[in-house]
Amino acid sequence: DADVTQTPRNRITKTGKRIMLECSQTKGHDRMYWYRQDPGLGLRLIYYSFDVKDINKGEISDGYSVSRQAQAKFSLSLESAIPNQTALYFCATSDPEGQGASSSTDTQYFGPGTRLTVL
């Protein structure tokens, strides 16, 4: 069973449309992240959240917004999609208190990704 899930997995949309990408996790982690991945640019942080009351901008938050509906859910919205937002989007969680099975307190667990194409 996947611990971090993302919906949809693929989406094609048109310029100007509003899009929401959803992320859910069953790991019980407080910290959640949204990244985008572009060829040759690696993963870049869009937003991150420590808990439902704490949301922070990352490197490239312009044109995006997020909502932390619950500990387990973190949504990313593109209010008015543009073609240069075409990318692979990943949600991730982390457990800095080291309560997971892994010995690493800094491991980020990634969802399967959402491939978004904006025409």
Add this chain to the structure above:
Amino acid sequence: QKEVEQNSGPLSVPEGAIASLNCTYSDRGSQSFFWYRQYSGKSPELIMFIYSNGDKEDGRFTAQLNKASQYVSLLIRDSQPSDSATYLCAVRDLYNFNKFYFGSGTKLNVKP
């Protein structure tokens, strides 16, 4: 702007050889370093993390850290075709430990 640099590759090695992947970072005070493996079309998964100067071994993988020279490397011994993937280096932000900076990754091809 914090930078994490990796050679994009592809790095091609024959099966059974040692693959050496390198990463440099710009923030001299960085303390925590991570290697992720990403298969094509899949999400990254953590291979190793290293915090102290020197070598850290885990099975066929060895991470090497040299803070004075600001580089971290990953050695894969006895490379297998199943190791063919993109390897991402990540560095944790010195002042905000909840933030991570990723390199663009090195693509490794292990030829049978």
